[in-house]
Amino acid sequence: MTTPFPDQVASADGPGGHLGGEVLAAYATNRLDEVAAWSVEAHVTTCSACRVALRAFVDRDRLARNRSVLLAAAAVGEPGPARRLLSRVGVPEHLLGLLAATPSLRRSWLLSVLGVLAVVAGESVLANHLWNRGSGSTWGVLVPFLLVGPLLVLGGVALAFLPLFDPSHQLAAAAPFPGVNLLLARAVSALLAALLPVAVAAFFVPGPGWLPAAMLLPCLAVWCVALAAVTVVGATAAAVVSAATWVLPVIVVAASHPALAVVRWHAQVAWAALAAAAAVVAFVRRDRFEMGWTR
Amino acid sequence: MDEMTTDVDLAVRVEGLSRRYGPVRALDDVEMGMGRGITGLLGPNGAGKTTLLSILATINQPDAGRVSVFGLDPADTAQRVEIRRRLGFLPQELGFHRHFTVAGFLDYVAILKEIVDRRRRAEEVARVLAAVGLQGMAGRRIRALSGGMRQRLGIAQALLGDPDLLLLDEPTAGLDPEQQLRFRELLSNLPGDPTIVLSTHQVDDVSAICSHVVVLLAGKVRFTGTPAELADTAAGHVWTSHQRDPHALLSWRGGDNRWRHLGERPPAGVEVTAATVDEGYLLLSHTVDNPSTTRGWRRVGRRDR
Numbered sequence: 001m002t003t004p005f006p007d008q009v010a011s012a013d014g015p016g017g018h019l020g021g022e023v024l025a026a027y028a029t030n031r032l033d034e035v036a037a038w039s040v041e042a043h044v045t046t047c048s049a050c051r052v053a054l055r056a057f058v059d060r061d062r063l064a065r066n067r068s069v070l071l072a073a074a075a076v077g078e079p080g081p082a083r084r085l086l087s088r089v090g091v092p093e094h095l096l097g098l099l100a101a102t103p104s105l106r107r108s109w110l111l112s113v114l115g116v117l118a119v120v121a122g123e124s125v126l127a128n129h130l131w132n133r134g135s136g137s138t139w140g141v142l143v144p145f146l147l148v149g150p151l152l153v154l155g156g157v158a159l160a161f162l163p164l165f166d167p168s169h170q171l172a173a174a175a176p177f178p179g180v181n182l183l184l185a186r187a188v189s190a191l192l193a194a195l196l197p198v199a200v201a202a203f204f205v206p207g208p209g210w211l212p213a214a215m216l217l218p219c220l221a222v223w224c225v226a227l228a229a230v231t232v233v234g235a236t237a238a239a240v241v242s243a244a245t246w247v248l249p250v251i252v253v254a255a256s257h258p259a260l261a262v263v264r265w266h267a268q269v270a271w272a273a274l275a276a277a278a279a280v281v282a283f284v285r286r287d288r289f290e291m292g293w294t295r
Numbered sequence: 296m297d298e299m300t301t302d303v304d305l306a307v308r309v310e311g312l313s314r315r316y317g318p319v320r321a322l323d324d325v326e327m328g329m330g331r332g333i334t335g336l337l338g339p340n341g342a343g344k345t346t347l348l349s350i351l352a353t354i355n356q357p358d359a360g361r362v363s364v365f366g367l368d369p370a371d372t373a374q375r376v377e378i379r380r381r382l383g384f385l386p387q388e389l390g391f392h393r394h395f396t397v398a399g400f401l402d403y404v405a406i407l408k409e410i411v412d413r414r415r416r417a418e419e420v421a422r423v424l425a426a427v428g429l430q431g432m433a434g435r436r437i438r439a440l441s442g443g444m445r446q447r448l449g450i451a452q453a454l455l456g457d458p459d460l461l462l463l464d465e466p467t468a469g470l471d472p473e474q475q476l477r478f479r480e481l482l483s484n485l486p487g488d489p490t491i492v493l494s495t496h497q498v499d500d501v502s503a504i505c506s507h508v509v510v511l512l513a514g515k516v517r518f519t520g521t522p523a524e525l526a527d528t529a530a531g532h533v534w535t536s537h538q539r540d541p542h543a544l545l546s547w548r549g550g551d552n553r554w555r556h557l558g559e560r561p562p563a564g565v566e567v568t569a570a571t572v573d574e575g576y577l578l579l580s581h582t583v584d585n586p587s588t589t590r591g592w593r594r595v596g597r598r599d600r
């Protein structure tokens with residue numbers, strides 16, 4: 001990337017890490033690009049010496065106005081490390097700003113995902129331990145984990161979708177920003193936020209080494225089914241339908257085969273087909289994502 | 296009504312608009328036009344004000360009828376987006392992401408309004424915060440705001456991006472008297488002369504700042520005109536006397552100890568006085584409630600005694 005990191009511009013010019021006269025003059029006459037201007041402002045808010053120096057270049061009004069803008073910008077908050085990283089990778093900054101209001105990226109939700117996974121994985125480990133000594137069954141070992149993983153993904157999508165969890169959804173609906181993009185951004189981030197812990201937890205349960213990878217497609221399929229279903233039926237019904245597309249096969253398979261058959265090779269093909277079909281439905285019916293207008 | 300207003304001047308036009316919720320006709324064949332300036336929507340609870348505003352805000356779909364906003368049709372996807380670009384909307388029940396800071400919330404709404412540039416967003420946020428007098432609260436968590444401050448935050452988000460059409464559903468609910476006056480000042484000083492439609496239960500607001508009034512009763516438009524014209528509908532129906540009057544629909548004793556009455560027909564010999572906007576509105580809603588004229592009046596009159 002060609003844009004230097006803000007702090008470096010600011011400190012590169014002047015003595016002792018302060019802003020140089022040239023930078024200040026350029027800032028005062030609006031000749032700096034956005035990144036450089038921000039870095040000047042970031043420095044000036046914390047450094048009184050440079051604030052005084054800047055006053056020589058900028059008229060009072062502009063400074064007062066800039067100050068309130070600065071205060072507002074500071075109150076919006078500096079992007080955290082995750083957001084900075086994603087924006088360096090090329091994710092547009094404003095998209096990340098939108099995700100700030102995504103319930104499934106809130107700490108409380110992420111912590112509950114981790115909590116549930118820890119409990120389920122712990123149960124599997126424990127059951128496996130007992131089973132090895134001949135007092136348990138396969139049902140206790142992997143089935144709970146298999147059931148819960150994709151359901152957590154589903155929960156994240158539901159949080160991202162249901163107006164219930166977006167108290168200002170009427171504003172989002174009445175705004176020009178495309179509702180589809182907003183919901184997709186939220187749903188994708190919810191998917192990733194749940195997928196990662198599920199894959200990690202799969203390392204700890206007493207399954208085969210390929211289990212973490214094998215969980216990905218079913219999770220994706222359930223996610224796609226949820227997206228497709230919500231364009232056809234109401235949100236609650238969509239949640240039930242997509243949960244059932246995962247829960248029923250897991251139980252049926254576990255009753256007659258080894259529980260893991262539901263994520264083995266043949267099953268993976270079926271999950272991929274399901275994901276693709278659901279994705280097509282969701283894409284074709286994408287205008288139904290818009291709240292309010294389509295009932 | 297203002298006969299000079301041509302169709303071209305009307306920012307919002309509504310024809311034959313109906314919206315039902317099950318058996319309830321929230322809007323029933325509504326016909327109206329709104330031009331530049333401030334239009335006040337009056338009506339009792341359940342009259343259909345919120346339904347009308349949400350349809351104008353393009354987040355609710357009518358069962359029948361046509362809506363045109365700036366000549367654009369919200370039923371068309373592309374035109375709907377164009378309307379939204381020019382819209383500021385304060386819903387009646389605006390919820391907040393309570394973990395947000397005040398400025399963080401406004402920043403979020405500014406992104407929804409397609410203000411992509413981060414610096415421009417900060418400028419807009421600072422501007423609307425100053426407009427509603429919340430500049431000192433920028434860094435506060437929303438959950439730490441009082442109800443009236445939240446209401447002002449709701450007004451602030453509607454102002455983001457200098458909209459041409461402002462739809463405000465009960466904007467003064469919960470504001471203290473000073474803030475109500477400040478709100479009037481704010482609306483009078485908005486740049487760009489936007490079209491403003493606000494619903495309210497405070498007839499004060501309407502007489503103070505609205506150039507037009509629309510009265511909705513049970514989903515039907517019962518009056519459109521200026522506040523003065525609404526007051527005029529009660530002309531000859533308000534009188535004062537030294538005692539209670541059994542013929543009056545409503546009677547109340549003023550601070551000067553005289554009784555003021557509102558009713559179908561003043562008795563002979565009483566002093567008829569000029570009516571206020573409140574009285575015009577009240578008379579209108581009671582006439583419609585009780586269309587069976589005299590019997591209706593008496594019944595209401597008796598219950599009031």
Ligand SMILES: Nc1ncnc2c1ncn2[C@@H]1O[C@H](COP(=O)(O)OP(=O)(O)OP(=O)(O)O)[C@@H](O)[C@H]1O
Nearest residue numbers: 316319321338339340341342343344345346347387
């Ligand atoms: N989502 C809904 N589902 C069912 N009925 C509804 C819905 N929204 C509104 N209604 C009904 O439509 C009618 C009009 O409601 P609306 O909210 O538009 O009234 P209002 O004039 O805004 O009232 P208030 O002054 O109480 O805000 C009411 O009878 C209400 O019960």
Ligand SMILES: [Mg+2]
Nearest residue numbers: 344345346387
């Ligand atoms: Mg309402």
Ligand SMILES: [Zn+2]
Nearest residue numbers: 018019047050
């Ligand atoms: Zn410095």
